[in-house]
Amino acid sequence: xxxxxxxKFIKMQKVSxxxxxxxxxxxxxxxxxxxxxxxxxKEFYFSTNTSSLxxxxxxxxxxxxxxxxxxxxxxxxxxxxxxxxxxxxxxxxKDMIWRKGDTMFYxxxxxxxxxxxxxxxxxxxxxxxxxxxxxxxx
Numbered sequence: 690x691x692x693x694x695x696x697k698f699i700k701m702q703k704v705s706x707x708x709x710x711x712x713x714x715x716x717x718x719x720x721x722x723x724x725x726x727x728x729x730x731k732e733f734y735f736s737t738n739t740s741s742l743x744x745x746x747x748x749x750x751x752x753x754x755x756x757x758x759x760x761x762x763x764x765x766x767x768x769x770x771x772x773x774x775x776x777x778x779x780x781x782x783k784d785m786i787w788r789k790g791d792t793m794f795y796x797x798x799x800x801x802x803x804x805x806x807x808x809x810x811x812x813x814x815x816x817x818x819x820x821x822x823x824x825x826x827x
Contacts, residue, residue, distance in 0.1 A: 706756040709746035725786035735807040747774045766818045770811040777806040
């Protein structure tokens, strides 16, 4: 399996899905924009609202997965990564992924207390393409 090919595939996607675990142990999936920053297949950074349901769930249970896919006319490709999600509120991390247009979502700017960063650290993954599935370690 070509892990560089998987990295390139992930970077090309415009949408990602994150999965948290609720208080009843059930998975909860949410579509998100693609990660703001990616370090290989290991670390993924997303921006979100501190007041969101996902943040509460990740604070209670850091087990998480993220998923990326592309559906072409014939070919479907998907990558699931499993790992842990951290909720980061330190200013250095917030500054690192902040973008100019974010004030549309966070009225008080980069220091808005309702702005935080989700950092996902992958441990393993599954890759699907051409009717084949392969597991891999990160």
